[in-house]
Amino acid sequence: MPAMTAVVASGFDFSQFLEAGRRKVEEALDGSLGPERPESLREAMRYSLLAGGKRLRPILCLASCELAGGDAALALPTATALEMIHTMSLIHDDLPAMDDDDLRRGRPTNHKVYGEATAILAGDALLTRAFEMVALRSPGVPPERLLKVVGELSLAAGAPGLVGGQIVDLASEGVEVDLDTLEYIHLHKTGALLQASVLTGALIGGADDDLIEALRTYSRAIGLAFQIIDDILDVTASSEVLGKTAGKDLTADKTTYPKLLGLEESKARAEALVSEACEVLNPWAEKAQPLLALARYITSRDR
Numbered sequence: 001m002p003a004m005t006a007v008v009a010s011g012f013d014f015s016q017f018l019e020a021g022r023r024k025v026e027e028a029l030d031g032s033l034g035p036e037r038p039e040s041l042r043e044a045m046r047y048s049l050l051a052g053g054k055r056l057r058p059i060l061c062l063a064s065c066e067l068a069g070g071d072a073a074l075a076l077p078t079a080t081a082l083e084m085i086h087t088m089s090l091i092h093d094d095l096p097a098m099d100d101d102d103l104r105r106g107r108p109t110n111h112k113v114y115g116e117a118t119a120i121l122a123g124d125a126l127l128t129r130a131f132e133m134v135a136l137r138s139p140g141v142p143p144e145r146l147l148k149v150v151g152e153l154s155l156a157a158g159a160p161g162l163v164g165g166q167i168v169d170l171a172s173e174g175v176e177v178d179l180d181t182l183e184y185i186h187l188h189k190t191g192a193l194l195q196a197s198v199l200t201g202a203l204i205g206g207a208d209d210d211l212i213e214a215l216r217t218y219s220r221a222i223g224l225a226f227q228i229i230d231d232i233l234d235v236t237a238s239s240e241v242l243g244k245t246a247g248k249d250l251t252a253d254k255t256t257y258p259k260l261l262g263l264e265e266s267k268a269r270a271e272a273l274v275s276e277a278c279e280v281l282n283p284w285a286e287k288a289q290p291l292l293a294l295a296r297y298i299t300s301r302d303r
């Protein structure tokens with residue numbers, strides 16, 4: 001069990017919150033697929049989507065919707081969409097043309113089981129289903145809010161986000177990379193979708209401009225912190241615990257925070273970012289307990 005059992009001083013039980021969130025998300029994900037044809041496509045989509053994972057992005061989305069005063073149930077289709085985009089990015093990232101990995105979420109990667117062509121198409125189908133979830137399967141949310149959600153998801157998934165970050169990441173293998181470039185990679189490859197997770201929830205919940213601005217700062221900081229910790233875990237944790245191949249950054253000759261700054265300084269950076277993220281939510285202190293605890297979880301997690 002990862003380090004997630006802390007009960008925050010106010011009586012907020014983070015462990016319970018996380019478990020309840022995960023259950024809700026798992027159920028929604030399970031009901032989100034179908035009726036894809038042929039069956040092999042649906043199987044490949046389900047294989048990766050329902051393979052577990054921390055479900056951090058959908059949980060951030062639901063928590064942020066509630067902080068904005070919205071009903072989290074209305075954000076569930078978008079939360080599902082975020083996990084679909086994330087899963088697609090993992091399937092594509094594992095392909096031989098990218099990170100070329102054979103272990104993900106504790107099981108063989110999608111292309112190892114279904115072949116490269118089906119894995120690419122299963123990722124494509126998840127990406128497009130994500131937008132379907134928002135546009136066609138989000139009853140009760142005003143269309144103007146959904147339009148903004150579609151905008152945020154497009155920016156996060158495309159060239160201004162994941163794709164842009166991934167391209168620079170791939171181009172940086174075996175090359176000396178400075179801290180600015182590394183931050184660019186982390187903020188785009190990983191941070192963009194975490195930021196979209198927080199912002200889309202807030203938009204659905206009807207957040208005002210002040211809260212959106214604060215959440216923009218919060219999510220940028222936790223997004224960067226998340227990837228710094230990912231870099232650290234790649235060095236310090238085992239493949240068994242991570243559910244993916246440990247030590248991959250070294251093998252692929254990637255520049256990481258530990259490589260540039262060392263383990264201690266990298267951890268300190270991540271912790272400083274989390275403090276910054278929490279501080280900006282001060283005006284919403286009590287209602288923001290879930291987001292504050294999620295930020296702290298990012299630096300205390302062990303997988």
Ligand code: GRG
Nearest residue numbers: 053054089090092093157162163166189190230
């Ligand atoms: C095709 C539109 C399109 C985009 C794909 C392949 C790609 C572009 C981007 C790669 C993005 C990527 C895989 C970034 C790494 C992000 C990361 C830290 C993943 C691990 O997230 P966790 O720890 O994993 O939340 P779980 O399994 O817990 O969900």
